Amino acid sequence: MTLTNPPENKIVITDTSCFILLKKINALDILHLSFTHVLTTPEIAEEYGYPLPVWIIIQPAN
Template sequence: MAEYIVITDTSCLILLDNIKAFDLLHNIYQHIITTPEIAAEFKKTLPDWIQIIPVKDVDLVVTYNKQVDLGEASAIALAQEIPNALLIVDDFKGRRLAGQLNIRFTGTIGVLITARQQNKITSLRPYFDMIKLTDFRIDPILLDRILNDFKD
């Protein structure tokens, strides 16, 4: 298991819930947190292994919210307040802002790849097949390339 704190955005929670892989987060990462804004966007009760922590610097959230949506702004601001955090964010603008701020990040596909690398799942294919049935925007060619890399 990873030793750092993981901060997740709404898209990761929604997608993993939609493909029945929500528990993978808990299987891979020890400490998972999110913000009250993201919990509200998710619109479902979060499991008790996801801690909800508000951002201390609300002005930072307001500033980032000019570039990204409120959930992403809160997650990025929280990632700045927690040393060595890993941010899970899928939106391009959110990833770009996180990169500009030197915040380590991955996406939901990265979470699935980590699960495969850690042998928490034996194949990515069933998850990717389910993702293709959702409204999650990702290039199917990229998914196929990842499957090919893993000989999956």
């Protein structure tokens, strides 16, 4: 999958349902193609239960 316009410093903060639904349709990479930075929390990453790609930033919420 490719995008006609590359991301321009876009950030998204995801939750578990986003990861689950995109995994079911084998489209997790759409986040990487659509956003410059993809963030989630350690709690969401643990709840998801599968390894996340290296381009997903896992950090605690402040």
